[in-house]
Amino acid sequence: xxxxxxxxxxxxxxxxxxxxxxxxxxxxxxxxxxxxxxxxxxxxxxxxxxxxxxxxxxxxxxxxxxxxxxxxxxxxxxxxxxxxxxxxxxxxxxxxxxxxxxxxxxxxxxxxxxxxxxxxxxxxxxxxxxxxxxxxxxxxxxxxxxxxxxxxxxxxxxxxxxxxxxxxxxxxxxxxxxxxxxxxxxxxxxxxxxxxxxxxxxxxxxx
Numbered sequence: 119x120x121x122x123x124x125x126x127x128x129x130x131x132x133x134x135x136x137x138x139x140x141x142x143x144x145x146x147x148x149x150x151x152x153x154x155x156x157x158x159x160x161x162x163x164x165x166x167x168x169x170x171x172x173x174x175x176x177x178x179x180x181x182x183x184x185x186x187x188x189x190x191x192x193x194x195x196x197x198x199x200x201x202x203x204x205x206x207x208x209x210x211x212x213x214x215x216x217x218x219x220x221x222x223x224x225x226x227x228x229x230x231x232x233x234x235x236x237x238x239x240x241x242x243x244x245x246x247x248x249x250x251x252x253x254x255x256x257x258x259x260x261x262x263x264x265x266x267x268x269x270x271x272x273x274x275x276x277x278x279x280x281x282x283x284x285x286x287x288x289x290x291x292x293x294x295x296x297x298x299x300x301x302x303x304x305x306x307x308x309x310x311x312x313x314x315x316x317x318x319x320x321x322x323x324x325x
Contacts, residue, residue, distance in 0.1 A: 120212035125219035
């Protein structure tokens, strides 16, 4: 098992618990919209290309519409199962889907407006921190302010830092690894963090 698997299982359970019409942190998306997105991403790579390529967007919209007509419980069951055997993503699920499953789990947990951070095991927090450092270098546009991510829940309480960019001014984002993950992935308004500097000037690439 892996952190990605654990987050997938917990999110599938939560999907069923809250139903298809619950709010999420993904603007304009209900839980049905979110699980459709996750299923298309793993089961329809031909359509998922439209998430990144404008020329394929029409096909993505068509397939998304078709998947949206499936019973909600069936969609959740497909997501719970993970990528199908023919999809190479299944072999690297623990890496490829770690932040995807965690962030979307929190999208549902925190989507209702009232939320609290989870007390996650150290292994989970360490895995998220490693993945966040990698993701930050791909998502944060380095031509903007220098961004320093400062983790406060490392081994022995020692701070760990990831820095992206080298320009001025500097933005420092401080907190526990899971909260930093959510910030890097754009969940700015639903994180428990300390922010210093002109955070509004930080730009991220579209997901």
